[in-house]
Amino acid sequence: SRNIRLAVIPGDGIGTEVVAEGLKVLEAVGAKFDTTHYDLGAARYHRTGETLPDPVMEELRGYDAILLGAIGDPSVPPGVLERDVLLKLRFAFDHYVNLRPVKLLPGVETPLADVSPEDIDIVVVREGTESLYAGTGGVMRRGTPHEIATQESLNTAHGVERVVRYAFDKAASRPRKKLTLVHKTNVLTFAGDLWQRTVTRVGEEYPDVTTDYCHIDAASMFFVSQPQRFDVVVTDNLFGDIITDLGAAIAGGIGLAASGNINPERTAPSMFEPVHGSAPDIAGQGKADPTATILSVAMLLDHLGMKDEAAKVEQAVSDDIIERLAGWASRTTHEIGDDITARVSG
Numbered sequence: 366s367r368n369i370r371l372a373v374i375p376g377d378g379i380g381t382e383v384v385a386e387g388l389k390v391l392e393a394v395g396a397k398f399d400t401t402h403y404d405l406g407a408a409r410y411h412r413t414g415e416t417l418p419d420p421v422m423e424e425l426r427g428y429d430a431i432l433l434g435a436i437g438d439p440s441v442p443p444g445v446l447e448r449d450v451l452l453k454l455r456f457a458f459d460h461y462v463n464l465r466p467v468k469l470l471p472g473v474e475t476p477l478a479d480v481s482p483e484d485i486d487i488v489v490v491r492e493g494t495e496s497l498y499a500g501t502g503g504v505m506r507r508g509t510p511h512e513i514a515t516q517e518s519l520n521t522a523h524g525v526e527r528v529v530r531y532a533f534d535k536a537a538s539r540p541r542k543k544l545t546l547v548h549k550t551n552v553l554t555f556a557g558d559l560w561q562r563t564v565t566r567v568g569e570e571y572p573d574v575t576t577d578y579c580h581i582d583a584a585s586m587f588f589v590s591q592p593q594r595f596d597v598v599v600t601d602n603l604f605g606d607i608i609t610d611l612g613a614a615i616a617g618g619i620g621l622a623a624s625g626n627i628n629p630e631r632t633a634p635s636m637f638e639p640v641h642g643s644a645p646d647i648a649g650q651g652k653a654d655p656t657a658t659i660l661s662v663a664m665l666l667d668h669l670g671m672k673d674e675a676a677k678v679e680q681a682v683s684d685d686i687i688e689r690l691a692g693w694a695s696r697t698t699h700e701i702g703d704d705i706t707a708r709v710s711g
């Protein structure tokens with residue numbers, strides 16, 4: 366069979382450092398890949414004024430998958446690269462499922478007292494193409510005391526239903542078969558009502574799945590106080606953004622949190638990236654933990670049907686993490702990458 370075609374977007378800051386380690390692991394696990402690098406991000410923007418030109422976009426569409434490091438840099442006005450590169454890719458390639466596991470691996474330190482790995486095993490299905498990320502907005506009388514800024518949340522029946530269906534399928538495939546809708550239906554009455562009705566209606570097709578509802582504020586509290594409550598969580602784009610940073614914190618930190626921007630129908634490539642950002646404060650110092658990217662590579666392999674390879678990478682990460690307990694606390698980005706690479710090769 367032909368090699369898998371992978372587009373690599375290392376991006377900004379620590380993105381380039383962690384992606385290099387992810388690719389090392391990918392190569393070592395024996396998957397047959399052809400990789401092409403794309404220099405999108407701050408450097409290209411400063412050099413050419415371009416963010417993500419249309420011809421590049423069309424080229425990217427032809428790949429089997431995309432691996433992304435991180436996008437965003439303080440030298441570029443906030444939102445420019447995020448909107449014109451990262452969100453553009455998620456929207457254009459219909460990444461309506463932003464899959465973010467929140468799983469406490471054995472040996473990982475959590476700030477929560479008295480929890481063990483069985484207590485934190487959540488999959489957040491974050492909607493990826495709508496909500497406040499996609500709504501219109503505007504400003505009047507900018508800079509005056511009478512400024513008015515609006516930012517609308519866009520929710521469509523089609524957009525909500527497709528991600529809710531995915532979440533039900535995911536819940537049905539897991540032992541606990543529980544799906545929690547997280548929203549804010551007591552205040553966001555229009556959007557919340559659409560989400561709630563959709564979950565109720567689609568849920569009738571999944572009699573084996575228990576459904577539950579939690580407001581985002583309460584869910585944030587329960588992530589910390591009772592993470593056992595959650596199995597699969599489905600939520601909108603913004604709530605999902607926030608709750609998955611909290612999820613990362615309870616499951617060992619942002620250095621371990623992986624994600625997949627999935628197009629389930631495969632009409633465009635799915636894109637895998639660590640949940641963390643470009644961390645300009647520690648960029649170039651070899652301090653970044655590449656584990657989140659390596660776990661994102663495992664998700665990529667799984668998405669492409671390479672289940673054995675995916676499991677091998679996950680196992681290598683678990684084993685490596687156990688060793689961290691034994692006092693390897695201060696390895697560099699390269700060293701962690703090398704150690705995990707050695708485990709998948711062996």
Ligand code: IPM
Nearest residue numbers: 436437447448451606640642
């Ligand atoms: C994430 C990030 C992005 C988001 C930013 C960089 C636009 O925080 O992937 O979680 O808000 O989705």
Ligand code: MN
Nearest residue numbers: 606607610640
């Ligand atoms: Mn985020």
